[in-house]
Amino acid sequence: MRKVLFLLTLLPFGLAAQTDSTQIANIFEEVLTQGACHDDLRVLCKDIGARLSGSPEADRAIEWGFEVLSSLQPDTVFLQDILVPHWTRGNTEKARLKTGNESRDLHICALGGSVGSQGEIEAEVIMVKELSELAELGREQVEGKIVFYNRALNPVLINTGAAYGGAFDQRSQGAAEAAKYGAVGTLVRSLTHALDTLPHTGAMNYEAGVDSIPAAAISTVDANYLSASLRENPKLRIAMELDCERHPDRMQANVIAELRGSEFPEQYIVVGGHLDSWDIGEGAHDDGAGIVQSIQVLRTFQNLGIRPKHSLRVVLFINEENGNRGGIGYAAAVKEGGEEHVAALESDSGGFSPRGFSMEGDDAQAAMVRAWSSLFEPYNIHLFRRGWSGVDIRPLKNGTVLLMGLVPDNQRYFDYHHSKNDVYESVHKRELELGAAAMASMIYLLDKHL
Amino acid sequence: MRKVLFLLTLLPFGLAAQTDSTQIANIFEEVLTQGACHDDLRVLCKDIGARLSGSPEADRAIEWGFEVLSSLQPDTVFLQDILVPHWTRGNTEKARLKTGNESRDLHICALGGSVGSQGEIEAEVIMVKELSELAELGREQVEGKIVFYNRALNPVLINTGAAYGGAFDQRSQGAAEAAKYGAVGTLVRSLTHALDTLPHTGAMNYEAGVDSIPAAAISTVDANYLSASLRENPKLRIAMELDCERHPDRMQANVIAELRGSEFPEQYIVVGGHLDSWDIGEGAHDDGAGIVQSIQVLRTFQNLGIRPKHSLRVVLFINEENGNRGGIGYAAAVKEGGEEHVAALESDSGGFSPRGFSMEGDDAQAAMVRAWSSLFEPYNIHLFRRGWSGVDIRPLKNGTVLLMGLVPDNQRYFDYHHSKNDVYESVHKRELELGAAAMASMIYLLDKHL
Numbered sequence: 032m033r034k035v036l037f038l039l040t041l042l043p044f045g046l047a048a049q050t051d052s053t054q055i056a057n058i059f060e061e062v063l064t065q066g067a068c069h070d071d072l073r074v075l076c077k078d079i080g081a082r083l084s085g086s087p088e089a090d091r092a093i094e095w096g097f098e099v100l101s102s103l104q105p106d107t108v109f110l111q112d113i114l115v116p117h118w119t120r121g122n123t124e125k126a127r128l129k130t131g132n133e134s135r136d137l138h139i140c141a142l143g144g145s146v147g148s149q150g151e152i153e154a155e156v157i158m159v160k161e162l163s164e165l166a167e168l169g170r171e172q173v174e175g176k177i178v179f180y181n182r183a184l185n186p187v188l189i190n191t192g193a194a195y196g197g198a199f200d201q202r203s204q205g206a207a208e209a210a211k212y213g214a215v216g217t218l219v220r221s222l223t224h225a226l227d228t229l230p231h232t233g234a235m236n237y238e239a240g241v242d243s244i245p246a247a248a249i250s251t252v253d254a255n256y257l258s259a260s261l262r263e264n265p266k267l268r269i270a271m272e273l274d275c276e277r278h279p280d281r282m283q284a285n286v287i288a289e290l291r292g293s294e295f296p297e298q299y300i301v302v303g304g305h306l307d308s309w310d311i312g313e314g315a316h317d318d319g320a321g322i323v324q325s326i327q328v329l330r331t332f333q334n335l336g337i338r339p340k341h342s343l344r345v346v347l348f349i350n351e352e353n354g355n356r357g358g359i360g361y362a363a364a365v366k367e368g369g370e371e372h373v374a375a376l377e378s379d380s381g382g383f384s385p386r387g388f389s390m391e392g393d394d395a396q397a398a399m400v401r402a403w404s405s406l407f408e409p410y411n412i413h414l415f416r417r418g419w420s421g422v423d424i425r426p427l428k429n430g431t432v433l434l435m436g437l438v439p440d441n442q443r444y445f446d447y448h449h450s451k452n453d454v455y456e457s458v459h460k461r462e463l464e465l466g467a468a469a470m471a472s473m474i475y476l477l478d479k480h481l
Numbered sequence: 482m483r484k485v486l487f488l489l490t491l492l493p494f495g496l497a498a499q500t501d502s503t504q505i506a507n508i509f510e511e512v513l514t515q516g517a518c519h520d521d522l523r524v525l526c527k528d529i530g531a532r533l534s535g536s537p538e539a540d541r542a543i544e545w546g547f548e549v550l551s552s553l554q555p556d557t558v559f560l561q562d563i564l565v566p567h568w569t570r571g572n573t574e575k576a577r578l579k580t581g582n583e584s585r586d587l588h589i590c591a592l593g594g595s596v597g598s599q600g601e602i603e604a605e606v607i608m609v610k611e612l613s614e615l616a617e618l619g620r621e622q623v624e625g626k627i628v629f630y631n632r633a634l635n636p637v638l639i640n641t642g643a644a645y646g647g648a649f650d651q652r653s654q655g656a657a658e659a660a661k662y663g664a665v666g667t668l669v670r671s672l673t674h675a676l677d678t679l680p681h682t683g684a685m686n687y688e689a690g691v692d693s694i695p696a697a698a699i700s701t702v703d704a705n706y707l708s709a710s711l712r713e714n715p716k717l718r719i720a721m722e723l724d725c726e727r728h729p730d731r732m733q734a735n736v737i738a739e740l741r742g743s744e745f746p747e748q749y750i751v752v753g754g755h756l757d758s759w760d761i762g763e764g765a766h767d768d769g770a771g772i773v774q775s776i777q778v779l780r781t782f783q784n785l786g787i788r789p790k791h792s793l794r795v796v797l798f799i800n801e802e803n804g805n806r807g808g809i810g811y812a813a814a815v816k817e818g819g820e821e822h823v824a825a826l827e828s829d830s831g832g833f834s835p836r837g838f839s840m841e842g843d844d845a846q847a848a849m850v851r852a853w854s855s856l857f858e859p860y861n862i863h864l865f866r867r868g869w870s871g872v873d874i875r876p877l878k879n880g881t882v883l884l885m886g887l888v889p890d891n892q893r894y895f896d897y898h899h900s901k902n903d904v905y906e907s908v909h910k911r912e913l914e915l916g917a918a919a920m921a922s923m924i925y926l927l928d929k930h931l
Contacts, residue, residue: 059637059639060637063636063637064636064637186513186514186911187509187510187513187514189509189859189860189861189915190861191911224910224911384834384890384892386861409639410639411639411640411836411864413863413864414861414863440834440861440890442834442909442911442912442915443909443912446909459892459893459896460674461636461641461674461892462892462893465639465892
């Protein structure tokens with residue numbers, strides 16, 4: 032009898048641990064054998080394609096997301112209206128380098144949100160590597176010129192996201208800063224380690240009270256060529272033309288599916304990514320991967336009959352790329368409705384092999400998640416670190432909600448990011464599925480243990 | 482005074498730890514900023530290309546390896562003669578599926594070492610998934626037929642190498658087993674998770690006393706098509722022709738560079754990969770990556786002025802793919818010369834992002850290496866596990882030498898492995914460099930602490 036009691040006493044813990052590892056094994060098996068996220072990605076990339084906020088393609092992506100989520104028969108699927116910016120690239124974007132009688136076309140593309148050039152601008156070029164150099168040069172040496180920002184990503188940083196962050200100000204603030212000294216345009220070295228002829232677009236900002244000047248990204252190969260040419264001929268000129276345009280805001284939406292919680296229906300757990308992409312490429316890694324992985328979390332729960340205790344929301348956010356209005360709008364509605372959110376997980380770092388998770392939370396939350404790390408060891412998922420979660424879920428931050436990000440291997444990410452090479456073919460089926468299975472496993476653990 | 486003594490007492494440990502982490506940081510910075518392994522790989526893949534043992538291209542690769550290693554000015558570079566097999570694919574390899582009046586060409590390639598078909602063979606096809614099924618079917622149902630092995634890689638295994646290992650017998654033993662029951666040829670489903678039209682070659686063995694019958698790999702798309710066709714028409718026939726040929730052995734060589742040890746010159750540490758490749762593709766991941774990473778270890782030591790205490794040998798092994806005579810020959814010479822080897826590290830699992838190291842050694846050796854894991858944390862290298870080291874260094878195993886393997890992320894590896902897609906373009910510069918830096922760091926630690 033004592034033996035029986037002893038066993039019963041041990042049972043709950045033993046069973047719980049076994050159940051977690053068994054359930055996670057079930058999740059990985061389900062996704063690796065029955066997962067449909069790679070097929071979903073093909074449809075999103077090939078049938079819809081690039082889907083910048085405000086575009087008709089983004090409208091179609093919202094419809095598609097609503098249909099796919101509905102087909103998985105959660106308790107509800109609904110749209111949350113979000114007013115988004117609308118910008119179009121137009122048909123002309125060119126930059127021609129002129130030295131004496133020779134000229135050469137450079138590979139450029141407008142940065143997102145740039146004003147057009149209203150015809151061709153021709154000017155001398157001045158190269159800088161830091162925004163702060165402009166103050167040293169002064170208006171005298173900058174006025175009337177095109178400022179060429181040429182600071183490369185730091186190759187020594189292992190985390191390519193950190194290298195990107197260290198060069199990001201050139202793209203985001205470069206035009207505004209150059210305009211303060213009278214520049215007429217900017218060219219920004221593409222934010223990638225890759226040495227090729229692909230320009231990489233991305234968001235940029237103007238400042239109130241400062242002229243809005245045209246801004247374009249230039250490929251790394253062309254940036255190196257331009258830099259070498261400037262050493263030989265500091266007086267060379269560039270003729271640049273962009274006919275991109277800003278339009279009035281349009282109403283689009285976040286797409287939200289909900290599985291009602293069986294025990295704590297008023298407490299929410301969110302998993303998501305962003306449905307919009309830049310307008311070149313197909314937004315495959317950024318962030319088609321996160322979208323189809325989040326949908327796969329719901330599919331996996333449904334296929335395995337996992338009924339969450341908390342209400343689980345899959346959120347396909349709109350407008351991460353140029354405004355984050357989807358993330359901000361979602362968080363505002365949560366606050367307004369007094370909806371308690373206990374955790375949120377975002378995938379927006381590419382569809383590569385998962386390495387781990389990042390956490391934004393307090394010490395107790397971080398310790399709880401780290402205690403699960405051994406459950407992920409069999410899947411070679413080792414990295415559990417404090418760090419950035421995701422742009423879309425960040426506005427939920429309130430001191431109590433645990434925010435997390437899927438961390439995939441990121442060595443290749445910026446080769447594709449915001450370029451025309453970010454296409455379906457660059458995403459590997461198993462790597463994508465492993466990420467989705469890791470996310471479903473983490474959501475399962477959060478739901479069970481929170 | 483007591484304070485000074487206290488500091489001095491603490492110094493050695495503090496310094497050692499700091500020196501290791503600082504030296505590893507130096508190594509990563511050197512490789513990520515000055516590394517030439519990606520350029521070396523371009524030359525090996527594009528100027529030389531596929532280099533099967535016995536081929537003129539393998540001769541050229543040996544010359545190239547000797548030159549590159551010599552240019553790094555180690556103490557010695559020498560060739561170790563190795564007699565290798567010589568097999569050629571020939572110009573014809575085809576399989577045509579015939580059903581009624583219709584026919585369709587299948588994507589196949591001869592397995593390495595297969596005999597030719599001596600003209601066209603036409604026969605019915607019998608599909609099996611396990612070699613053991615042949616005994617159940619018996620000679621009655623197998624004789625005169627082409628045996629089609631169609632067991633797919635298990636998608637649930639996270640380690641794709643384990644999935645490969647679980648399907649490998651079809652390729653290595655399938656022809657010998659089928660011949661025992663009178664089969665006239667075999668087609669083997671390509672050993673890859675990828676669903677495409679690429680056949681993947683690789684080594685196969687015949688058995689003494691059993692007929693040698695032609696053996697080819699068939700792409701996964703064609704394997705699925707053939708399987709579906711057989712369900713509809715079990716009597717369908719395939720006409721198959723291979724004109725591959727076995728030739729007399731040829732003398733080729735391992736290429737060996739040596740840095741003489743400053744303290745223990747009679748104790749050796751080896752780092753290497755294999756210089757030969759299959760005869761299709763460019764042998765970029767398998768194992769150009771391991772070759773150029775091993776060379777980069779020497780380059781990094783030389784550039785940073787790291788003089789090893791033990792004698793360090795970079796070994797470019799010949800004939801891993803179809804005989805392992807380079808590895809066996811090296812180990813035999815070591816034994817004959819009484820050269821004490823204390824550690825060996827191989828890279829032969831692709832040039833992808835490094836995830837960690839595998840170890841074949843005793844408990845004390847494994848504990849020593851695991852104690853270094855925190856030094857690799859900043860580089861996202863987390864996996865330190867007992868497990869297979871490498872085919873080329875395995876013959877060194879003697880109960881005292883520590884054998885290790887670089888473990889890269891392997892989700893994509895078998896997409897390329899032994900196929901015409903294993904080309905330079907499939908290897909990522911930073912991923913390759915991170916692997917080389919991890920190897921140089923591990924060799925540095927082994928040399929310092931052994």
